[in-house]
Amino acid sequence: MQVMPExxxxxxxxxxxxxxxxxxxxxxxxxxxxxxxxxxxxTVEAISAAAGVSVRTFFNYFDARDDAFVVIDTDISARVxxxxxxxxxxxxxxxxxxxxxxxxxxxxxxxHELWQLHAEVLRAAPHLLVRSLGAHLADETGLxxxxxxxxxxxxxxxxxxxATDEDARRSLDLYPRLLAAVAGTAVRVAVEHWSAxxxxxxxxxxxxxxFASLAAGLPAPPG
Amino acid sequence: MQVMPExxxxxxxxxxxxxxxxxxxxxxxxxxxxxxxxxxxxTVEAISAAAGVSVRTFFNYFDARDDAFVVIDTDISARVxxxxxxxxxxxxxxxxxxxxxxxxxxxxxxxHELWQLHAEVLRAAPHLLVRSLGAHLADETGLxxxxxxxxxxxxxxxxxxxATDEDARRSLDLYPRLLAAVAGTAVRVAVEHWSAxxxxxxxxxxxxxxFASLAAGLPAPPG
Numbered sequence: 001m002q003v004m005p006e007x008x009x010x011x012x013x014x015x016x017x018x019x020x021x022x023x024x025x026x027x028x029x030x031x032x033x034x035x036x037x038x039x040x041x042x043t044v045e046a047i048s049a050a051a052g053v054s055v056r057t058f059f060n061y062f063d064a065r066d067d068a069f070v071v072i073d074t075d076i077s078a079r080v081x082x083x084x085x086x087x088x089x090x091x092x093x094x095x096x097x098x099x100x101x102x103x104x105x106x107x108x109x110x111x112h113e114l115w116q117l118h119a120e121v122l123r124a125a126p127h128l129l130v131r132s133l134g135a136h137l138a139d140e141t142g143l144x145x146x147x148x149x150x151x152x153x154x155x156x157x158x159x160x161x162x163a164t165d166e167d168a169r170r171s172l173d174l175y176p177r178l179l180a181a182v183a184g185t186a187v188r189v190a191v192e193h194w195s196a197x198x199x200x201x202x203x204x205x206x207x208x209x210x211f212a213s214l215a216a217g218l219p220a221p222p223g
Numbered sequence: 224m225q226v227m228p229e230x231x232x233x234x235x236x237x238x239x240x241x242x243x244x245x246x247x248x249x250x251x252x253x254x255x256x257x258x259x260x261x262x263x264x265x266t267v268e269a270i271s272a273a274a275g276v277s278v279r280t281f282f283n284y285f286d287a288r289d290d291a292f293v294v295i296d297t298d299i300s301a302r303v304x305x306x307x308x309x310x311x312x313x314x315x316x317x318x319x320x321x322x323x324x325x326x327x328x329x330x331x332x333x334x335h336e337l338w339q340l341h342a343e344v345l346r347a348a349p350h351l352l353v354r355s356l357g358a359h360l361a362d363e364t365g366l367x368x369x370x371x372x373x374x375x376x377x378x379x380x381x382x383x384x385x386a387t388d389e390d391a392r393r394s395l396d397l398y399p400r401l402l403a404a405v406a407g408t409a410v411r412v413a414v415e416h417w418s419a420x421x422x423x424x425x426x427x428x429x430x431x432x433x434f435a436s437l438a439a440g441l442p443a444p445p446g
Contacts, residue, residue, distance in 0.1 A: 092442065092443060093441070093443050094440070094441045094442075123353070126349035126350050126352065126353045127349050129349070129352075129353055129356075130346070130349045130352055133352075133356075151443060151444075151446065172416075173444070174412070174413075174416045174429065174432060174433065174436075175436060175441075175443070175444045177412050177415065177416055178409065178412045178433055178436055178437075178441070179441055181408045181409075181411065181412045182405055182408055182409065182412075182437070182441065184408075185404045185405055185407075185408040186401065186404075186405065188404065189397070189400050189401045189404045189405075190397075192400065193395075193397045193400055193401075206397065209397060210397065210401055213397075213398060213401055214401075214405070214437075214440065214441060215440045215441070216440055217317070217437065217438045217439055217440040218316070218317045218398075218401070218402055218405065218437060218438070219315065219317075220315060220316050220374060220398070221374075221396070221398045223374065
């Protein structure tokens with residue numbers, strides 16, 4: 001069963017769509033310029049010009065230049081969390097997570113080149129890689145919190161819903177932590193495996209095979 | 224079924240044991256000094272003195288000062304790979320990986336404080352964190368190669384055994400990549416979860432629960 005992403009999660013109105021497109025254009029411009037010239041040689045002015053916006057607009061989206069390099073799309077995590085939290089009660093947690101991520105990765109084949117550039121930029125700039133890893137681990141924790149809330153009965157009738165993130169994190173059980181972390185790893189492996197030969201298979205096939213193996217308990221494939 | 228580690232894998236003789244102990248003492252001294260004074264303020268002389276060996280001996284084990292901070296125990300990966308490769312044919316791959324890692328983590332409760340110090344040292348030194356991540360990903364690939372060889376019939380009768388690592392990496396299937404990466408993630412999650420309250424449970428219990436959840440296909444825990 002495919003759960004559709006809640007477009008409303010990160011705001012679905014036209015205004016929100018335009019904001020998201022502007023943010024994405026700035027992040028893409030930042031990565032492409034950094035890949036070509038090196039992070040240290042890229043200015044906020046150059047990023048803004050490449051994205052067709054003013055420097056002032058840049059600072060509506062990012063507090064500082066380096067922020068534009070850290071995460072390509074911050075909205076993805078919020079949408080995945082929301083989709084997991086709102087998936088029908090009968091959907092097993094692993095399937096809910098798989099479907100939420102699948103909806104976000106629908107554009108993987110188009111985004112692939114940009115992701116690879118982003119990875120190269122981060123590898124060449126350790127201080128950004130560290131920040132990106134921190135953001136990744138925060139996403140993982142956020143997803144674990146969403147899974148934990150879902151297990152306790154969904155978003156509406158959960159006492160913990162209004163607790164702070166810090167509280168939620170401290171009280172995390174093993175299972176939500178594990179599912180969130182393994183799902184993130186499975187996405188990375190699917191992207192890496194598919195990237196090694198993108199012409200051979202569709203990304204969606206590799207992704208579904210990856211999660212099917214997890215759901216089956218990682219059995220040896222039929223020889 | 225518990226598969227005993229092949230002590231011979233990384234050399235089991237008295238001489239090898241002494242070399243391993245010296246290397247471990249140097250790595251531990253490096254991490255403790257860096258945690259106290261900061262990586263940049265730690266000299267090879269200080270590390271060697273703290274480990275009770277000469278500077279010349281230090282350079283028998285490490286090419287440069289920074290190498291001592293990157294990985295605490297390089298032998299672990301080699302032993303895990305060897306154990307996976309030599310586990311009895313009837314042991315499922317996930318179990319073989321679990322047992323190989325469990326044997327290496329038997330000292331988790333004693334090593335825990337040192338691992339935490341190591342993580343703090345790496346967090347404070349991005350260039351070392353990047354190198355440590357690189358080493359971690361190389362370990363993951365190495366384990367994937369061992370799993371792939373095991374699936375093709377074990378170490379003796381596999382044509383690929385003498386192929387270079389580079390060849391082996393290129394030809395990796397999805398499953399060995401996935402199992403190696405997920406196992407690494409499961410270890411991280413088990414350590415993190417246990418570390419949050421080490422007094423509550425034994426590490427081995429958390430570790431086994433983690434791998435049991437993987438083997439069962441990550442089902443929701445009984446509510």
